[in-house]
Amino acid sequence: MSFNPIVASGPNGSMPHYSGGERVIGENDIVILDLGGRYKSYCSDTTRTLFTGTPTEEMKKVYEIVKRSQAAGEAAVRPGATGQDVDRAARQVIIDAGYGEFFFNRVGHGVGLAVHESPYMIEGNDVPLAPGNVFSVEPGIYLPGKFGVRIENLVAVRPDGSGEALNHFTRELTICGD
Template identity: 45%
Template sequence: MSALHDQRLAALRQRMTETGTDLVALGPSSHMYYMSGVDPHGDERPVMLLVSKSHAGFLMPALNVDSSRQNTALPFFPWADDDGPAAALQSLLQASGLPQAPNVVLDETMRTDFALLLLDALPGASRRFTEDTVGFLRARKDDAEYRLLKASAVLNDRAIQAGFDALKDGITELEVATVIRDVYKKAGAVPVFTSVCFGGNGAFPHHHTGDTRLKVGDAVLIDAGGRLDGYPSDMTRVGFFGEPTEEFLEIHGIVERAVQAALAASRPGVAAKEIDKAARDVIAEAGYGDRFSHRTGHGMGIDIHEPPYLTATSETVLDEGMVYSIEPGIYLPGKFGLRLEDIVILHEDGPEILSDMPRAAVLR
């Protein structure tokens, strides 16, 4: 187990003390990877990392133990297919030193049968999810995570710029997406998603890139992200192929003002819903409130979508080290969609944008 994971385990135990938690149970997930560096194969065989205030160890199918040992010094409680996991789980729980009727935190992404296996072994346990323990820690990025996210964002700048540079009359959305993915691959990153939208396809916030061909007079929306050294990127930029229309430039200006408003509102101690409101008010006042159909942003770390979420109802209080997207948009069916997205990390004096690529319309 690395020094970084030792620090995270110590921080988790501190949060457990502060929240009255006796046991944290994590399945094969980004939570487990964050806490231990172990990213085991996930199937129907129960796998769990159990952390108490005095012990931490893995319930693990025997056939996966040797591989997982390469990434951690924590003990394993292996079980074989012929025997099943019950006895190994009991041994792990005994080593955990739990009180009667413990207060248990469950990984919300864990398979239901894994969770029930654990809860059935702990009669009388109370349970909740990870929001105030592992989730609390993950929402506040450390310096190592900041550097990884920044490097991934800068690579994404190059990839999306390459997509815009490839625009030519008759090219398909899929062909542009291939150009973008190739940039990730050549840099040793993994493409995660590539949404290329020509013309009216941009009015679908989650358009599936297809065979639509580019023609003069089309707006072009590119929303893409890759994963570099385990950490993702996510950014949206919009351009125009040919002479941009007055309507396009007007909408671009409104959305840019909405981004600026959300950036200005982003401060430690502010509720996430206030960031959403700042962006939404700009668009509503311009007369396009009904054309902004989604939340203003989502957190990002190991996962592309993770807390905090910037919605109209989110009471989450923003804190230093939080990383999230700001991505207001206006969608005009049959014409185009215009969304501008940046990932920011929140500092004491406000947000820092991870991307270096301007949000100005890319004109080709």
């Protein structure tokens, strides 16, 4: 493992770096799974938000906003783009949807020999992304005391400056347990 996994259900999902407790995942619950492994000393990192039954309309709405935000962050990776550009592209989707105050962390971080390293996808990082950089794009909306939604892919910068998603897990709303 590249880090201790995060399994946060229900209101615990409103804490981006939840570290565990006694809550049991229930029916019609929402669950954030954030995990990573190591291969030849290199780290991975991915997050998906799953449902254990029928999500509420609010959960579905927030999920779709985060999915669009994550896609916008990935699409911002192009020749000359900076970490700030990726952050702004993803963040703007959430702001435009009226949830800006509930997204309070950076959009992403580099992943390599360490699970959190440069380059950072954050406002103020105006260093151009370079071919070979690998980083996360992981926007989220965290509604205190209710639930959270996060979707994370790793992206590699290709030699031509474009981005390539390294994760191949679906980003579609997924209901488990049927």
